[in-house]
Each structure stands twice: as structure tokens, then as C-alpha cells.
Amino acid sequence: MTDIVSASWVADQGADLRIVDVRDGWEYDGLGHLPGAVNVPFDEFRTGSGGEGMLPSDDEWAALLSEAGIDADSEILAYDDHHGVFAARFLVTAELLGHDPERLHLLDGDFSSWQLERETESEAPDVEPTEYGVSPPETTPLVDAETVADAADDPDAVLVDTREDEEYAAGHIPGAVLLDWRDLVDDETRGILPREDALAVLESAGIVPEKRIVLYCNTARRISHTYVVLRHLGFEDVDFYEGSLTEWEEENRPLETDESE
Known part of the structure; x- marks a missing residue:
């Protein structure tokens, strides 16, 4: 991982x-x-x-x-x-x-x-080009919109919106909990929170290792950080909705707002 x-x-x-x-x-x-x-x-x-x-x-x-x-x-x-x-x-x-x-x-x-x-450099290194070969894996954490929709009703899953509070309030996938990806970041060190602190933040949102975690944001940038952090912390079952809200809204799927809940 x-x-x-x-x-x-x-x-x-x-x-x-x-x-x-x-x-x-x-x-x-x-x-x-x-x-x-x-x-x-x-x-x-x-x-x-x-x-x-x-x-x-x-x-x-x-x-x-x-x-x-x-x-x-x-x-x-x-x-x-x-x-x-x-x-x-x-x-x-x-x-x-x-x-x-x-x-x-x-x-x-x-x-x-x-x-x-630590030291930095200003000159780009001399790099010898390679011939990188892409070998798609047999399985990936990618899931589709139907899987995401089903997660909200699955007691063994947690659907997680990693955007900001205001974005979540304006419209999110029904049943999703909010976890701003930055809640796992220490502003002083600019790295992730210490392990126990990070786990406490996650648990407060109902995100625990025993559950299947399904992540989305707008365009899959912010969930990338949360995905890496969760895997680093030992979460084994983490789904990644690459289409995120961009695809969800293109398919005219429903959204909840703070007022509609």
C-alpha cells in the first residue's frame, strides 16, 4: 500500500x-x-x-x-x-x-x-528517459455510482464526503457523512495528524476500520489524500469513487442539502 x-x-x-x-x-x-x-x-x-x-x-x-x-x-x-x-x-x-x-x-x-x-536545489536533474509500461491491475478500489448509492443503506459501509462544510451543506450524496480531508492534516507540520489523533477524528465521523469506506469529493482530487491516509492507517476496505460528484450530477442523481435532511 x-x-x-x-x-x-x-x-x-x-x-x-x-x-x-x-x-x-x-x-x-x-x-x-x-x-x-x-x-x-x-x-x-x-x-x-x-x-x-x-x-x-x-x-x-x-x-x-x-x-x-x-x-x-x-x-x-x-x-x-x-x-x-x-x-x-x-x-x-x-x-x-x-x-x-x-x-x-x-x-x-x-x-x-x-x-x-533541509536543502533544496534549483537545477533540474539530468534524467535518462525510460519506456514505462502500464500494466492495469486485476482489481482496483474503483467503484461506480450504483455502488456508491447502495453504500448509504449498507450498515457495514460508510459513505464519506471529503469536501468543505459549505460544499457539503449545499448538496451531498444522500446518506454521506462529512470529513473535510484537511481535518486529518496538522497545519503546523503540514503533514498528517499523529496516528491516534487521526483515528480519533475519523471515529468521531463514524469512520472505523471495521467498516467499508466509500470516498467521494468533486473530481477525486481530495479523496486521493484521504484514501492514502486511510490505507496508511491500516484501513483495508476503502472504495474510491473516481467519478465523484461530477459524474453523480451528470447522471441527474439526487442530492441532499442541510435543509432537506
């Missing part, structure tokens, strides 16, 4: 770790980046042109990773400067398109927290 690793862990790794910075190019070039990091901007792998939801096609993904010098066996660390939410999307994309999740790592914290205590 994708894990969340400390800055110290990253610093101790050798050159075999492929570090991916998913910020915009101007940030990567102008503000500096982690030593050895390559730049794969978020917008480049959020195409929605060939895969499900906002996922890139197999060919688009293979071209991006090949250019970045990543192959199918690479250990990958991703980071951003937004508490990890954009980097988590990169890693979830990699998992859904067949990269071994045991080789995927999210930096605990982000670029801002890294640069407070």
Missing part, C-alpha cells in the same frame, strides 16, 4: 528513489525543489481524456513517467506544497494504473516544511 514517509526517511534513501514534484513548473524552477526531484505538474496528469473520470489514458501516463525517468519497478516519492493533496493524486493515479503500491510513498509534510530544515 502507499505509505506516508518522513523527511528523514527520504533523506536516507539512495539515488534509486525517484522523487516527483507535482507543483507548477514555475514553482519547481523558481522556488527550488527537493534534491534530485523531477517535475510532473499536476495539470499534466489530470486530463480526463482517455481514462475513467479525470484519470489519464494509459498512453498519456506512460509518456509522462517515461520522460521523468521512471520505470515500472521504481520506488516513487511524491510531494507538493499543499499538504500532500496533489501529490496523493499522483500516487493514487499510479496505483490505479498498475504501479506496485508498495513502491509508492507520500512525503509527510510538503515543500514548505521540507525547506525549513
Whole structure:
């Protein structure tokens, strides 16, 4: 499973770790980046042109990773400067398109927290392109709208909306509980909450390891972070609604508001 690793862990790794910075190019070039990091901007792998939801096609993904010098066996660390939410999307994309999740790592914290205590670089590394091959896995956590609709009535499942309070109040999938993805983030460290604190936040929303957890947001960006955190905490049964509210509303499915409940 994708894990969340400390800055110290990253610093101790050798050159075999492929570090991916998913910020915009101007940030990567102008503000500096982690030593050895390559730049794969978020917008480049959020195409929605060939895969499900906002996922890139197999060919688009293979071209991006090949250019970045990543192959199918690479250990990958991703980071951003937004508490990890954009980097988590990169890693979830990699998992859904067949990269071994045991080789995927999210930096605990982000670029801002890294640069407070550790060195950065301004020059892009020399990268030898590879021929990355996409091998879609036999099973994935992806679920469709019908599965999501059924989850609200399943006593063994919890349907989770990871957006902000105001968005949830304005309209959410019937039966969903609210968990703003940022509730699992420590604003001071810019990483995830300590384990026991994170589990307490989740339990307060009825999200416990014994249940099947079904995640959605608007376009599957924010649920990527929550998915990675849940898996890191040991949750084994986590479903991922890639279509999220974008697809749900396109299909004219019902929404609840605070007034309608």
C-alpha cells in the first residue's frame, strides 16, 4: 500500500528513489525543489481524456513517467506544497494504473516544511528517459455510482464526503457523512495528524476500520489524500469513487442539502 514517509526517511534513501514534484513548473524552477526531484505538474496528469473520470489514458501516463525517468519497478516519492493533496493524486493515479503500491510513498509534510530544515536545489536533474509500461491491475478500489448509492443503506459501509462544510451543506450524496480531508492534516507540520489523533477524528465521523469506506469529493482530487491516509492507517476496505460528484450530477442523481435532511 502507499505509505506516508518522513523527511528523514527520504533523506536516507539512495539515488534509486525517484522523487516527483507535482507543483507548477514555475514553482519547481523558481522556488527550488527537493534534491534530485523531477517535475510532473499536476495539470499534466489530470486530463480526463482517455481514462475513467479525470484519470489519464494509459498512453498519456506512460509518456509522462517515461520522460521523468521512471520505470515500472521504481520506488516513487511524491510531494507538493499543499499538504500532500496533489501529490496523493499522483500516487493514487499510479496505483490505479498498475504501479506496485508498495513502491509508492507520500512525503509527510510538503515543500514548505521540507525547506525549513533541509536543502533544496534549483537545477533540474539530468534524467535518462525510460519506456514505462502500464500494466492495469486485476482489481482496483474503483467503484461506480450504483455502488456508491447502495453504500448509504449498507450498515457495514460508510459513505464519506471529503469536501468543505459549505460544499457539503449545499448538496451531498444522500446518506454521506462529512470529513473535510484537511481535518486529518496538522497545519503546523503540514503533514498528517499523529496516528491516534487521526483515528480519533475519523471515529468521531463514524469512520472505523471495521467498516467499508466509500470516498467521494468533486473530481477525486481530495479523496486521493484521504484514501492514502486511510490505507496508511491500516484501513483495508476503502472504495474510491473516481467519478465523484461530477459524474453523480451528470447522471441527474439526487442530492441532499442541510435543509432537506
